[in-house]
Amino acid sequence: MQTKYFASCEILCLHSIFFCNFVFSTVYISTTETTLHYYLFHTFSGEPFSMNILVGLSQVPDTTTKIVIGADSKAIDSKGVKYIMNPYDEFALEEALRLKEKNGGTVTAVTVGGDTAKDVLRTALALQVDKAIFIKSDSADSFVIASNLAAVAQESKPDVILFGRQSIDYDSFQVAPMVAELLDLPSVTMTSKLEINGTSLTAERDIEGGKETVSASLPAVISAQKGLNEPRYPKLPDIMKAKSKPIEERAATATAARTEVVGMELPAAKGKGKIFGDSDGDISELVKLLHEEAKVI
Amino acid sequence: MKILAYLETLDGALKKTAFETITAAQTLAKQSGGSVVGLVIGSADTTQAGVYGLADCLVAKHAHLEKQSTSAFAETIAQAAKAENADVVILPASSTGKEIAPRLAVKLEAGLAPDTVAHEIAGGDLVATRPVYAGKARLKVKITTAKKVVTIRPNVFTAKKADAAATVANRDFAPNLSDSHVKATVTSVSRNTGKLDVAEADIIVSGGRGLKGPENFHLVESLAGTLGAAVGASRAVVDAGWRPHGEQVGQTGKTVSPTLYIAAGISGAIQHLAGMSSSKVIVAINKDKDAPIFQIADYGIVGDAFEVLPKLTEKVKSVVHR
Structure with a gap:
């Protein structure tokens, strides 16, 4: 099966060299030949393909956390704070797992953060992701985080890249569109419904006072809104097994931050x-x- | 600083966020000693922008902009920013603006301050204030790049009319776009007809568990109808399936900052407070006088929402004459 798949693809690729020049030459100006190869592979082979899925996960303080400003007045005091997987990322991870169950393939989870953020990768491993990548960075700059995530994607060439619509700590809503821009890919944010057929996707996203239906081609970046699915919970034996699974650690890219935190404060207290x-x-x-x-x- | 203000339109008219964007841009231009140029994409009547003092406006047109592709919009705004030599681009933090701005920032190699509520020029730098942790704290962020992108939270920068209305001079802007700039395209839009969305409403009436059941939400809807308000809901009643997710206000729902927020039968879990505490005036109705919602309320009624709401609706009717 696998041999036939490759064989048919090779022939198609040979046949398609000229064709691709005018059909796709404008689509992937800034990306590599491998991406182009990927595209032909999936578009013209006509065979079921296995999906390469990348999901970005972040760690945030639990929603019930009472925020105390830290001594440097630039971040919160993390003492006693319970950290959880970003709630919107749970929808992204669930969607990744469902796409794999439907199409076959692999799910890679990636986290950029401080040492404790590895915990969210353990949860992802307990939920049976195939691979976990950890990039240590304490940067709060979204561009730095997006650049690191884009570097992982550039290497693994995922068909679908999933994120939560925003992290509920800094609420920036920047990472998914930034990663898409860095990779020159389509993006759909605030996705509450996703359908993928072959290499095309249809998504519903929340807008003010309604919904929008968006279509795009794979590879694409999707950010998940609540309602996309109902996330599953890891089973206890899987949580135990996940403790000994490997997490690949990578060095952060040397990306300069474009913003700098100058202060953090509590909102002005209201009068009685x-x-x-x-x-x-x-x-x-x-x-x-x-x-x-x-x-x- | 030269500031480019991206003005959102709907059905050929400027949206309310457009006037807020003009106001925020002009305040920043005044502080930094600079000027403002507007940008609309597609055909729109820009006359109204003059009421808020905008005199110069680019109108971008291209066949590739018709499919509402945010990547094509971002490219257009980036080209306009370069053509005008803009230092700062301001956009609304709307569902579209939030998707365009990060792409735009990458294209301009600019730092981005998203969802901001205040700006200041300090030592020649732009420092923006924005709520983080769903409003439980405020972050001050300095953009350290030469070019800067800022999105503003809707309903915070109150649009200010100019002392003397300006006549808007429209300038055609033809962006250089190719097929590759059109990535995800909008194929259809469905609007909740006759229903205001909490994200856009000036007044919100929200209900929680205190309503006792979904069948009693007509009490909330009735007060909302009287006030021309949107209906909101707490996470508890959304999770219980009483109300749709689109109405949820809070950390995992929508963050809102209306002029008036009425919370009926909502105790005020920290997730909920996070999503609405920046409302200008907060009214709480709850039978538990120790409910956390009263700590952030400007006005409160200690009583059963079930009984208070019909009375309140009647008395409001006599004031608003709607």
Whole structure:
């Protein structure tokens, strides 16, 4: 099967050299020949292909964390903070696993972060991802993080790259489109529904007051919104097994940051509000204040 | 600093975010000693931009821009920024703006400050303030590159009318685009007709567990209807399937900053507070006087939302005459 797959592809590639020059020459200007080869491989072979999936995972403080500003006033005090996998990344990981189950292939999870962030890769390994890559970096700059992720993708040439729509710590919403731009690929953010047929995808994304249907070709970058799927939980024996699975560590790229944190503060505390009972008189007074004092109705 | 303001349009008209973007751009231009040029993509009536003081506006047209591909939009804005020699590009942190800005920043080799709520020029540098940890903290970020990209959180920079309205001079801008710039394309758009979205509303009325069941949400809808408000929901009732996910306000839902936020039967879990605490005026209705929501409320009613909402709706009707 595998031999036939390769054989048919080789022939197609030979046949397609001229064809590809005018069909795809504009699509992958900045990418490598291998990517072009990939594209022909999947588009014209007509055989079921196995999907190479890359999913980016980050570690964030639990949503119930009470934020305390650290001594340097530039980040939070991490003492006593419980860290979890970024909730939106759970949807991305689940989608990656489902795509593999449907199409065959491999799922690689990658994390850029401090040492403790390896924990999210352990969770991913417990959920049966095939490979885990850890890149140590304490940078809070999204461009640095995106560049590191793009470097991994450049090497492994995934068909689909998945992220959560944003990390719930810095809420930047930057990484997925930046990675797509660095790789010259299409991107769909805030994806609440994803369908992949061969090398084309249709996705639904949330917009103000509605939804948008977007289509694109693979390879593509997708960021997951809540509602995309229902993430599974790892089983206890798998959690135990994951502890001894390998995590590949890579050095961070030498990318210069483009932003610098100059300070972090808590939002200004609010003054004491005016609190009333629930009598008719109280409710009338509230409406009067909203109209005359706050002038919001 | 020369500032390029990307103005969003819908059905040929400027969106509300466009006027906020103009205001933010002009404030920054004034602080840094510079000027503002607007940019719209596609056909749009820009007259209204003059009311907010914009006098100079590029209008970009190209067949490749018709499919609403964010990669083609980003390329167009990048080319306009280069042609105008802009130091800063400001965009709204809308669903589209958030997808364009990171691409634009890569193209311009610019640092990006996303979802900002304030800007200052300090020692010649642009320092932006933005909420992080879903609003539990505020981060001040300096952009260290020569070219800078900033997105602004909707509803925060209140659009300010100019003392004297300007006449907008439109200049045609023809970007140089090829097929490769069109990547993901929009094939259809469905809007929730007749329903305001929490992300865009000036007033939001949200309901939580205190409503006791999905069948009682008509009480929330009724007050929202009276106020011309959007209906929001807590995570608990969305997870319970009472309300659609699109209405969820909070850390794993939408972050909102309306003029008025009314929380009915919501105790105020930290995830919820994170998503709405930057609202200008907060009203809480809850029967538990110790509920955390009261700590951030400007006004509160200690009572059962189930009983308070119908009375409140009646009294509001007499004030708003809608």
